[in-house]
Amino acid sequence: xxxxxxSYQLQPAKIRYEFFRLLPISLFVVAFGMAFxxxxxxxxxxxxxxxxxxxxxxxxASQFATLDMWxxxxxxxxxxxxxxxxxxxxxxxxxxxxxxxxxxxxAKRYAMLLLLTDANWAVSAQEYQxxxxxxxxxxxxxFVLWLAWIVGTLLGVYFSRLLQDPQSLGxxxxxxxxxxxxxxxxxxxxxxxxxxxxxxxxSLAAYYWLPPHTxxxxxxxxxxxxxxFWLEAKPQ
Amino acid sequence: MTIDASGAGILLIIAIxxxxxxxxxxxxxxxxxxxxxxxxxxxxxxTMASSVLIAIIVPMAVQGDAGALAALVAxxxxxxxxxxxxxxxxxxxxxxAGVRYLL
Numbered sequence: 001x002x003x004x005x006x007s008y009q010l011q012p013a014k015i016r017y018e019f020f021r022l023l024p025i026s027l028f029v030v031a032f033g034m035a036f037x038x039x040x041x042x043x044x045x046x047x048x049x050x051x052x053x054x055x056x057x058x059x060x061a062s063q064f065a066t067l068d069m070w071x072x073x074x075x076x077x078x079x080x081x082x083x084x085x086x087x088x089x090x091x092x093x094x095x096x097x098x099x100x101x102x103x104x105x106x107a108k109r110y111a112m113l114l115l116l117t118d119a120n121w122a123v124s125a126q127e128y129q130x131x132x133x134x135x136x137x138x139x140x141x142x143f144v145l146w147l148a149w150i151v152g153t154l155l156g157v158y159f160s161r162l163l164q165d166p167q168s169l170g171x172x173x174x175x176x177x178x179x180x181x182x183x184x185x186x187x188x189x190x191x192x193x194x195x196x197x198x199x200x201x202x203s204l205a206a207y208y209w210l211p212p213h214t215x216x217x218x219x220x221x222x223x224x225x226x227x228x229f230w231l232e233a234k235p236q
Numbered sequence: 237m238t239i240d241a242s243g244a245g246i247l248l249i250i251a252i253x254x255x256x257x258x259x260x261x262x263x264x265x266x267x268x269x270x271x272x273x274x275x276x277x278x279x280x281x282x283t284m285a286s287s288v289l290i291a292i293i294v295p296m297a298v299q300g301d302a303g304a305l306a307a308l309v310a311x312x313x314x315x316x317x318x319x320x321x322x323x324x325x326x327x328x329x330x331x332x333a334g335v336r337y338l339l
Contacts, residue, residue: 024322049246056254066253073238074249083253087260089288094264096285099273101265113261118292125285170332173307176296177328180311181321183289192286199287200294207295216291223287228280 008103011136018120018140025119026148028174032060033152035166036067040157043070047157054153058117058146062086065213085213092220093121100124100133115142118175122182129186191230199223302339307332 033054040050040063057063062083069079094101094113101109112135120141127134166172186192203219210218239245271277297308310331315324 025325044241045246049250052247053250053253056250057257059257062253062257066249070241072241074241074245076237076239076252079249079252080256083256084260087257089292090257090260091264091267092284092288094261095268096264096281096288098265098268098281099278102269102273109265110262113265114258116261122289125288129282129286167303168333168336170303170307170329170336173304173328173332174325176293176304177307177311177325178321179289180293180308180328181315181324183286183293184312184315184324185319185321186286192283195283195287196290199290203291203294204298207299215295216288219291219294220284220288223290224280224284227283228276231275231279232282 006103006105008100008133008135010104010108010139014134014136015140018123018134018137019144022120022123022137022141022144025174025178026144028171029119029145029148030152030155031166031169031171032174033149033154034156034159035171036060036063037153037156037158039064039067040153043067045070047154050157051150051153054149055146058115058149059083059087059090060149082213085211089118089216089220090116092217092224093118093125096125097121097128097135097138100128100135104135112139112142115139115146117142117145119145119178122179126182126186189232191226191232194230195223195226198226301336303332303336306335 036054037047037050040053041047045053053063065082065086066074066079069075069082094116097116101113104112115138120137123137123141124134127137183196199219199222202222203215206215206218239248241249268281293308297305307328311324311328314327315321318324
């Protein structure tokens with residue numbers, strides 16, 4: 001076995017624990033998936049095509065956005081540009097996990113990245129800020145989120161009347177509230193707060209003045225630049 | 237260049253979306269494997285990580301409706317008070333649903 005040279009040992013029991021820890025949030029993901037399934041069949045996708053898309057793409061915001069571009073024909077380059085722009089936050093999310101991922105054998109590293117999405121990444125990144133290494137949540141948490149996204153899409157394409165107006169229940173805000181809770185649960189030193197201020201203002205500026213879907217990457221990189229020039233004080 | 241949104245065309249569209257998304261899931265990690273992780277780079281990626289969250293949330297709060305803003309404010313207050321994510325998220329949803337019901 002080559003993985004003796006990689007120091008991060010994935011713990012199966014912890015993977016199962018993280019599966020159940022993200023189960024509650026996954027129930028809300030089912031609701032999102034239903035909204036996607038409903039929107040997809042309304043745009044003319046066959047039910048199983050919508051389910052296939054959720055299974056292999058597994059990136060909700062970009063899936064909704066491509067539905068907006070749907071017609072009798074779909075232009076390829078705009079499709080690629082929109083999907084790439086919306087999902088480019090994954091580039092930064094993956095990079096931020098690299099200090100942990102480099103200690104995992106490449107086959108496992110790239111296999112678990114198939115399940116990388118906002119919610120499980122946010123948990124892992126927040127725990128890393130607090131000094132804990134948790135890649136198990138990428139696997140266990142990602143798996144339950146993926147299942148929820150598929151099940152939700154499946155329910156949405158067949159039983160769309162169950163959930164006509166998810167917004168009236170506030171369900172469109174689940175992910176935003178979850179990510180905010182993760183951010184506030186992490187390190188809040190003056191250095192981090194300045195980075196957040198810069199990130200927030202940059203993302204707003206990009207939102208209003210730069211091409212659509214660039215604001216997350218612009219804001220995150222701007223916040224990162226603060227960290228590049230302002231190093232954390234060494235612990236005493 | 238366009239693809240017909242029917243039959244095999246839709247499968248091709250889904251395949252393109254899958255590949256592009258996979259590229260984003262792998263690209264950042266692949267790129268980092270060529271970078272020497274100095275303390276400065278480590279500081280950059282750590283600050284960038286929490287900034288991703290802020291960069292998603294702030295435009296959501298500013299351009300969203302009153303319900304969206306209420307949800308984020310309620311989540312922030314409960315999270316800072318209790319330090320538990322699930323009550324914080326629940327408070328956010330109740331706030332969004334309540335404000336949207338009233339307005």
